[in-house]
Amino acid sequence: MALLDIEGLSVRFKTSSGLFAAVEDVDINVDRGEVWSIVGESGSGKSVSMLAVMGLLPWTAQVTADRMTFDGQDLQQMNSRQRRRIIGGEMSMIFQEPMSSLNPCFTVGTQIDEMIKQHLGGSRKERHERALDLLAQVGIPDPAQRIKAYPHQLSGGMSQRVMIAMAISCNPRLLIADEPTTALDVTIQAQILELLLKLQEDTGMALILITHDMGVVAETAKHVVVQYAGRQVEKQDVKSLFAHPRHPYTEALLSALPERAGDQDRLPTIPGVVPGEHDRPSGCLFNPRCQYATELCREVEPVAAPDDPASTLCHYPLDHPAAGTPPSAAPSQDPPPSDPPSPNPPRPEVRP
Amino acid sequence: MSRDAVLSAVNLTRHYQIKGGPFSKPATVKALNEASFELYPGQTLAVVGESGCGKSTLARVLTMIEPPTSGQLTISGHHVSLKEGQRPPAALRREVQIIFQNPYGSLNPRKTVATMLEEPLKLNRKEMSAAERREAALEMIAKVGLRPEHADRYPHMFSGGQRQRIAIARALMLNPKILVLDEPVSALDLSIQAQVLNLLADLQDEFGLAYVFISHDLSVVRRIADDVIVMYFGQPVETGPAEEVFTTPRHPYTQALFSATPVADPNRRRERVHLKGEPPSPLAPPPGCPFAPRCHLATEECTQVDPPLEYVNDRVEVACIHVDQAAAKYAVAG
Amino acid sequence: MTAISTPAAPGTFRYQLASFWSDFSASRGALVGLLFIVFILLVALFAPWVAPHDPAMQDRSALLVPPVWHAEGSWSYLLGTDAVGRDILSRLIYGARYSLSISAMVVVLSMGVGIFLGLLAGYFRGWVETVITRVMDVVLAFPSLLLALGLVAILSPGLTSAMIAIAMVQLPYFVRLTRAAVIGEKDREYVIASRLSGAGHLRLMFNTLLPNCMAPLIVQATLSFSTAILDIAALGFLGMGVQPPTPEWGAMLANAREFMGSAYWAVTFPGLIILLTVLMINLMGDGLRDALDPKMKRS
Numbered sequence: 001m002a003l004l005d006i007e008g009l010s011v012r013f014k015t016s017s018g019l020f021a022a023v024e025d026v027d028i029n030v031d032r033g034e035v036w037s038i039v040g041e042s043g044s045g046k047s048v049s050m051l052a053v054m055g056l057l058p059w060t061a062q063v064t065a066d067r068m069t070f071d072g073q074d075l076q077q078m079n080s081r082q083r084r085r086i087i088g089g090e091m092s093m094i095f096q097e098p099m100s101s102l103n104p105c106f107t108v109g110t111q112i113d114e115m116i117k118q119h120l121g122g123s124r125k126e127r128h129e130r131a132l133d134l135l136a137q138v139g140i141p142d143p144a145q146r147i148k149a150y151p152h153q154l155s156g157g158m159s160q161r162v163m164i165a166m167a168i169s170c171n172p173r174l175l176i177a178d179e180p181t182t183a184l185d186v187t188i189q190a191q192i193l194e195l196l197l198k199l200q201e202d203t204g205m206a207l208i209l210i211t212h213d214m215g216v217v218a219e220t221a222k223h224v225v226v227q228y229a230g231r232q233v234e235k236q237d238v239k240s241l242f243a244h245p246r247h248p249y250t251e252a253l254l255s256a257l258p259e260r261a262g263d264q265d266r267l268p269t270i271p272g273v274v275p276g277e278h279d280r281p282s283g284c285l286f287n288p289r290c291q292y293a294t295e296l297c298r299e300v301e302p303v304a305a306p307d308d309p310a311s312t313l314c315h316y317p318l319d320h321p322a323a324g325t326p327p328s329a330a331p332s333q334d335p336p337p338s339d340p341p342s343p344n345p346p347r348p349e350v351r352p
Numbered sequence: 353m354s355r356d357a358v359l360s361a362v363n364l365t366r367h368y369q370i371k372g373g374p375f376s377k378p379a380t381v382k383a384l385n386e387a388s389f390e391l392y393p394g395q396t397l398a399v400v401g402e403s404g405c406g407k408s409t410l411a412r413v414l415t416m417i418e419p420p421t422s423g424q425l426t427i428s429g430h431h432v433s434l435k436e437g438q439r440p441p442a443a444l445r446r447e448v449q450i451i452f453q454n455p456y457g458s459l460n461p462r463k464t465v466a467t468m469l470e471e472p473l474k475l476n477r478k479e480m481s482a483a484e485r486r487e488a489a490l491e492m493i494a495k496v497g498l499r500p501e502h503a504d505r506y507p508h509m510f511s512g513g514q515r516q517r518i519a520i521a522r523a524l525m526l527n528p529k530i531l532v533l534d535e536p537v538s539a540l541d542l543s544i545q546a547q548v549l550n551l552l553a554d555l556q557d558e559f560g561l562a563y564v565f566i567s568h569d570l571s572v573v574r575r576i577a578d579d580v581i582v583m584y585f586g587q588p589v590e591t592g593p594a595e596e597v598f599t600t601p602r603h604p605y606t607q608a609l610f611s612a613t614p615v616a617d618p619n620r621r622r623e624r625v626h627l628k629g630e631p632p633s634p635l636a637p638p639p640g641c642p643f644a645p646r647c648h649l650a651t652e653e654c655t656q657v658d659p660p661l662e663y664v665n666d667r668v669e670v671a672c673i674h675v676d677q678a679a680a681k682y683a684v685a686g
Numbered sequence: 687m688t689a690i691s692t693p694a695a696p697g698t699f700r701y702q703l704a705s706f707w708s709d710f711s712a713s714r715g716a717l718v719g720l721l722f723i724v725f726i727l728l729v730a731l732f733a734p735w736v737a738p739h740d741p742a743m744q745d746r747s748a749l750l751v752p753p754v755w756h757a758e759g760s761w762s763y764l765l766g767t768d769a770v771g772r773d774i775l776s777r778l779i780y781g782a783r784y785s786l787s788i789s790a791m792v793v794v795l796s797m798g799v800g801i802f803l804g805l806l807a808g809y810f811r812g813w814v815e816t817v818i819t820r821v822m823d824v825v826l827a828f829p830s831l832l833l834a835l836g837l838v839a840i841l842s843p844g845l846t847s848a849m850i851a852i853a854m855v856q857l858p859y860f861v862r863l864t865r866a867a868v869i870g871e872k873d874r875e876y877v878i879a880s881r882l883s884g885a886g887h888l889r890l891m892f893n894t895l896l897p898n899c900m901a902p903l904i905v906q907a908t909l910s911f912s913t914a915i916l917d918i919a920a921l922g923f924l925g926m927g928v929q930p931p932t933p934e935w936g937a938m939l940a941n942a943r944e945f946m947g948s949a950y951w952a953v954t955f956p957g958l959i960i961l962l963t964v965l966m967i968n969l970m971g972d973g974l975r976d977a978l979d980p981k982m983k984r985s
Binding site: 041042141155156157158185186187188189190191193212213214215216217218219238239242252253254256257258259260261265266267268269270271273274276 | 402403511512513514541542543544545546547549550553554568570571572574575608609611612613614615616617618619620627628629630631
Binding site for chain 2: 699702874875876878879880881882883884885889894897898
């Protein structure tokens with residue numbers, strides 16, 4: 001049975017110009033112990049969907065889903081007290097900027113203690129012991145000293161480790177990591193990712209890693225969800241995604257990677273920009289930038305074929321026997337960016 | 353300095369004095385130590401490193417925002433000697449321009465694109481009329497791939513990639529010979545990165561620009577760099593032509609850096625050179641080699657002597673006393 | 687999703703104005719404040735046509751006539767008359783001219799000098815900043831009215847001295863705000879870029895930095911405006927500001943003080959109009975702040 005079972009998740013924000021669908025019709029099924037990655041660029045809604053599941057969106061957000069269950073319990077039906085027990089306890093999240101995710105006014109020890117007190121209880125001594133254990137588990141040297149440190153005294157890598165310690169303090173069964181290493185140096189990133197994978201192995205918890213870095217995806221995830229402009233465009237296991245992407249966006253994204261460009265003089269690009277709030281195209285959201293787009297793509301929104309294990313949101317999934325126009329020569333020409341330019345993101349400012 | 357080098361840096365060093373307070377002693381932060389290189393037109397020098405390695409300080413010294421504490425900077429044949437806070441002479445100023453990492457902070461929110469592009473002209477080419485300036489601005493806007501109607505818009509209406517284009521346009525208004533690019537694409541989406549990198553390549557070809565490309569993203573650097581300097585804790589630890597350094601990294605830090613960079617290929621699970629610990633604090637520099645506390649090859653000797661950069665062949669310099677060992681180990685690990 | 691219905695192209699000045707207006711008008715208090723202020727401004731502007739009487743004309747036969755809704759009231763003196771027979775309504779209307787224009791001049795003076803000093807302090811730091819901020823600290827340490835009184839006494843009683851005194855008392859707020867904003871913006875990359883283009887100190891301060899620091903200053907200006915009205919009124923009340931027979935609201939209060947019990951209208955109405963105006967300006971200032979702040983953060 002799936003640990004996290006979400007179907008048809010949509011998140012709409014109330015903005016001054018009407019409702020804006022930041023996320024539309026996303027399905028996520030994570031089993032126990034699996035490692036998933038949600039990958040997408042800005043505007044893809046990858047963070048918003050997870051924040052919606054955790055209940056961390058502002059009041060202007062309307063969250064709807066056909067099904068949203070955690071371990072069989074319906075997240076949409078439960079009251080806030082039950083939900084609070086799950087969020088942070090069985091389902092936990094760490095965020096992108098460790099320096100600003102910790103409360104600067106309190107020591108690290110106080111903040112971990114708060115977490116433990118809320119979900120596990122125990123005497124003060126027990127909680128202190130557990131906190132020290134956790135700090136050691138996440139690889140912080142000299143935990144007895146560090147537990148008394150304030151967040152500003154810690155480096156980025158250390159802060160993120162503390163965040164992870166807090167997140168795993170209650171033995172969650174699912175850990176969601178929202179771009180945990182984007183703000184960190186690459187050698188520290190390697191350490192943190194290694195730590196996350198090790199913890200995942202040791203505790204058997206499921207891990208959802210949200211990122212925009214395909215390299216990170218390749219090295220950590222087993223299953224991948226690709227999102228574009230709030231829609232889920234593809235879902236595959238990692239090896240086949242990289243070898244045989246089924247959605248043109250995924251294919252274009254992979255070929256835009258500098259390391260895949262080979263000896264070409266200029267990098268292949270995806271012309272245009274991600275549609276913002278005000279310039280959503282009709283039909284398939286990717287069609288203005290897609291090299292395979294046809295009239296059908298411009299008029300009709302695609303629906304994933306029910307027998308498609310990858311749930312590709314495309315009229316002509318790649319490798320599909322009935323694929324439409326054969327792929328044209330890769331456009332290495334760099335056309336001017338499309339107009340209008342991406343205007344302001346919807347208010348309130350939420351990371352896409 | 354060779355005849356046609358457009359920029360020459362010899363042992364550039366920049367130290368900051370931190371004033372002591374009631375609770376702390378005054379300290380010296382050695383942000384940059386002994387960086388030397390030469391730049392030629394049409395060439396890209398990549399400066400690679402993580403935070404605290406001194407690359408931003410180097411950027412500031414090269415663009416003459418700050419003078420070096422010691423060392424010599426020569427731009428287009430002119431020696432640069434400025435005092436603290438002194439502005440560079442106009443002629444030199446025009447030679448070097450900078451592109452910043454953050455597209456959201458590098459444009460004045462209260463000025464239109466056209467105003468921003470005309471400003472350098474207004475200040476340096478006083479002989480140009482308003483119409484001529486406008487003309488030049490529109491020309492540059494087209495060159496970076498934007499449209500004429502963008503000229504009268506404010507920055508907040510543009511996406512990150514477009515803002516970087518505007519920043520590039522602004523930097524090129526005075527026809528500089530050298531562009532310092534401080535992580536210009538790190539804050540951009542992948543698909544936009546490629547667009548901006550292509551634009552930079554086109555402009556480099558057209559104008560014969562020399563680039564100092566500062567980045568921590570090795571996959572980008574590998575493609576565009578001709579030469580590489582790898583920096584750690586304010587010092588260059590390995591320098592040389594890009595293909596050599598990338599195929600055969602010799603310094604243990606370079607090896608660790610390369611192996612830590614994720615590769616977008618799920619089938620490659622390389623043996624990592626595990627790097628423990630964190631970079632040292634600039635206020636407490638470790639004795640000897642600054643990388644010694646984290647280096648898997650470190651010996652007693654490493655904590656006593658700070659190794660200088662030395663040639664290991666006729667093109668590559670490495671600052672490590674165990675360089676042969678490191679190279680061998682890397683070849684085995686592959 | 688509905689498209690934005692403004693005709694202006696996104697990103698241009700017109701568009702910014704339009705979106706500012708939609709933010710501002712979202713707050714009802716701000717709209718009410720704005721309407722009231724516009725109304726008062728119009729009244730002040732057209733005073734000679736709106737006011738039923740000459741404010742200085744004394745009708746000896748109608749001393750301390752109560753407002754129209756009283757038994758002894760009269761329709762020709764809607765709000766009654768004061769101790770020397772002048773129509774209160776007309777004096778209030780003409781008084782608007784004085785109170786508003788005086789306060790506006792005070793704010794402009796205070797803002798101009800304050801912003802300049804704040805720019806210097808924030809931009810140059812070092813001893814310049816130290817000197818300026820210490821002086822401002824001293825100014826702040828004094829109770830404002832006391833300081834104003836002292837200055838007026840030194841300079842000689844009169845309107846000009848009162849204005850200078852009150853402008854001086856308002857200075858520290860502008861200086862502090864500007865300095866804080868400049869310090870925050872000074873190390874931003876666009877400033878460095880301008881510097882690298884060859885911008886000198888003056889240009890950096892006024893052309894590059896100042897426009898980005900304006901939002902909190904505009905809000906402070908509205909608040910200072912209302913404080914100025916109150917301070918001018920207070921000085922007038924104490925006889926140190928506007929001299930009789932000028933129909934300034936505070937002076938009207940002063941002259942009618944003794945009649946608080948017997949002829950309340952001579953005191954109450956000037957007091958009420960001061961209260962209302964200040965309240966409306968503050969409401970408008972709140973709306974301004976809400977409309978301007980998010981814009982500042984967005985960039």
